[in-house]
Ligand SMILES: Nc1ncnc2c1ncn2[C@@H]1O[C@H](COP(=O)(O)OP(=O)(O)O)[C@@H](O)[C@H]1O
């Protein structure tokens with residue numbers, strides 16, 4: 001088990017900068033998820049930790065030891081690839097034992113370790129098969145098994161569930177979490193799927209354009225997104241954004257509606273802001289009253305558990321997520337209230353959170 | 356509509372049949388003459404099959420001529436060429452497929468250049484270079500020359516096979532504890548085996564067919580390869596058609612065997628530099 | 633008072649010079665054998681060959697070797713056989729390429745539709761490609777030989793020949809012999825490349841076009857041809873250069889004769905070097921051929937550029 005320290009890491013491919021000054025400390029046993037849209041540099045950062053990419057600038061330490069110049073094979077880490085990267089010409093057992101064989105582990109120890117890992121993942125009946133004869137979910141398990149047999153210092157996952165169908169993905173997600181609880185190994189997990197990030201992470205690192213946008217535990221990122229990017233990225237359906245300016249103590253939106261400034265936020269007169277409100281925090285109220293808005297329902301999307309209602313409001317296609325069925329009919333008017341303490345206000349200039 | 360369909364289908368099959376006949380007829384004729392006894396060759400003219408077939412020409416060629424030696428020489432030259440080329444091309448093809456490095460485009464350019472210029476240009480200087488080294492009239496000399504001629508094309512071919520193997524596999528192996536070279540040996544090479552077999556086949560066939568350099572560089576019977584032997588046989592005894600064609604059929608056998616081996620990879624082979632005819 | 637500089641970020645790469653050089657050299661180590669072979673056994677002779685073009689090098693004359701400047705090229709200018717070979721080269725190259733291409737394309741189209749036994753038919757049609765070129769030449773020479781071959785008799789029966797004679801020994805028709813052998817041998821090359829290109833065309837394009845009401849000819853014109861065009865262009869260009877250099881069939885079937893009527897530049901070079909052992913003159917001809925081929929390749933590149941810019 002090990003801690004990982006990433007200090008001032010930069011990466012350029014040729015002349016194209018991909019990562020800018022990344023700083024991150026990962027504690028022993030922590031499960032950290034790197035999340036961000038595709039192309040933001042998550043895989044590159046992970047591969048630098050693994051030793052598969054050169055480090056342009058900065059330093060990575062594992063357990064305090066600088067590993068920039070250490071070959072991947074000497075870093076004692078394991079990695080699960082999106083493509084699984086199972087060796088097609090080896091059986092499942094050989095795939096899992098390859099790393100131990102390279103380390104000249106005694107044969108009995110190898111059998112023991114493979115047996116234990118196979119037991120944990122339910123791979124026992126598959127040990128003599130070739131990867132070609134496995135289903136997608138089974139291949140994924142083998143890739144996991146290959147990682148856990150040798151008790152590495154850290155696990156790296158690069159979008160390990162992206163190639164599975166939705167149901168299997170959910171199942172494996174839970175399984176990975178359970179495994180982590182059981183093994184307790186330091187893990188860095190890359191995904192573009194914010195649900196995976198929320199459900200798995202001890203700590204989420206949200207990245208965008210090669211820059212870390214916010215680091216924090218999942219609920220922090222949900223409750224207090226540090227900037228517009230994180231606010232829009234975390235949460236589904238995505239947060240509603242309304243542009244406006246501060247005018248005489250309230251936020252006047254571009255279509256002339258006014259939103260009260262939430263408590264504890266200081267805005268300069270005329271300051272350009274974006275107000276964010278999650279669809280699940282828009283309340284549908286019985287009748288029009290002070291601080292409520294009235295809008296016509298545009299579209300209703302039932303999801304089974306809840307319903308997404310689209311209304312035309314504040315110059316926006318505003319989404320509302322409600323658990324009440326039949327709360328809205330297309331074409332009917334709807335009364336809506338916004339709770340001040342559920343609003344997020346961002347400076348439009350810097351895109352950073354205010355307050 | 357269905358009438359038209361049927362007519363079209365029949366025409367299609369007839370056209371295919373015509374092509375197959377065109378492709379096979381010269382080979383069939385070779386076989387036919389080789390089993391026609393000399394006594395019947397002139398009397399039976401252009402009959403499709405002789406009234407009496409015999410293997411007398413084969414027996415003669417195998418026992419009373421130098422063709423077995425030629426055959427052996429050609430086999431040694433072609434097999435050594437194929438093995439050396441494949442090893443060397445596998446290394447270079449791997450570098451071209453897996454490394455990004457300055458100079459790579461120069462190497463590609465150089466390899467392509469060797470495919471564009473007329474090889475006959477090299478016949479005279481090659482002779483002048485090899486003769487003081489004692490490499491004319493020797494199988495070793497031929498192997499050296501053939502290796503160089505086939506290496507560019509084989510490199511492109513091997514590169515295309517390596518390109519087909521995901522890079523993740525090596526990354527996984529290196530994380531599992533392998534050096535790059537171990538990953539190359541234990542993971543990538545086994546997966547490239549079909550490609551390696553195909554490359555061996557392509558190079559073998561190419562070396563087996565080479566005529567002009569062998570003609571120039573070899574003059575004694577000791578090191579004569581099959582094409583040279585057959586050609587000089589033709590110019591010396593140009594009436595023994597049965598024997599010549601029996602020898603021709605023998606030359607065809609390894610080519611056909613290797614054709615079976617590489618059949619699946621023809622497309623890759625032909626596009627890998629579009630060189631070997 | 634002391635000033636501390638702001639902590640500079642740690643440098644990313646602290647490998648020793650030796651490690652860096654090793655990493656830099658790794659791809660070169662893998663490529664080294666190939667590079668050495670090509671330089672030593674192709675480029676050095678190439679350079680030597682170019683130098684021979686300006687020297688008097690005859691194998692049987694131990695006193696030859698002197699620098700003679702442009703003498704060979706002046707001789708070449710007055711060499712009727714060389715001029716004939718140039719014309720023959722054009723004739724040989726273009727008729728071979730065009731016929732190989734046309735029949736190869738037709739064969740590819742025929743093989744592109746599924747039918748029972750297709751794999752076998754395909755293997756048989758491609759088999760000539762595996763026949764060693766010298767053997768193809770000999771085989772066809774025998775086919776044209778009235779003593780053992782059927783072709784003269786067929787041509788006579790069809791009334792094309794007045795008597796069953798060997799077309800290879802008639803200066804008027806001799807060139808057709810190697811061309812036919814070359815076409816037979818080279819059709820598979822085009823058929824294989826075209827078939828691969830055909831099979832890479834998405835099938836739903838044809839279905840969409842059919843739904844839109846396009847007939848088979850219209851579908852061929854508006855889908856097949858544009859998709860095949862790049863493959864066609866590249867393979868024809870490469871093949872042209874290759875066939876222009878391809879002397880085996882001619883050496884085997886006619887040796888340039890009768891009366892030099894089948895002599896192409898490549899076979900002329902071989903004859904000068906191999907039969908007359910005049911390496912200097914052979915190299916001068918080779919240099920001219922090289923320049924012509926380079927000019928042809930340049931022309932193609934330029935044509936391509938102008939075509940690309942016009943679009
Ligand atoms: N080997 C490479 N050469 C050049 N650019 C690369 C290379 N690998 C990745 N990139 C670029 O770096 C950026 C980040 O890539 P990556 O880390 O794979 O993103 P992510 O995993 O977040 O989707 C992308 O813009 C990608 O195009």
Ligand SMILES: [Mg+2]
Nearest residue numbers: 039042043044
């Ligand atoms: Mg990625």
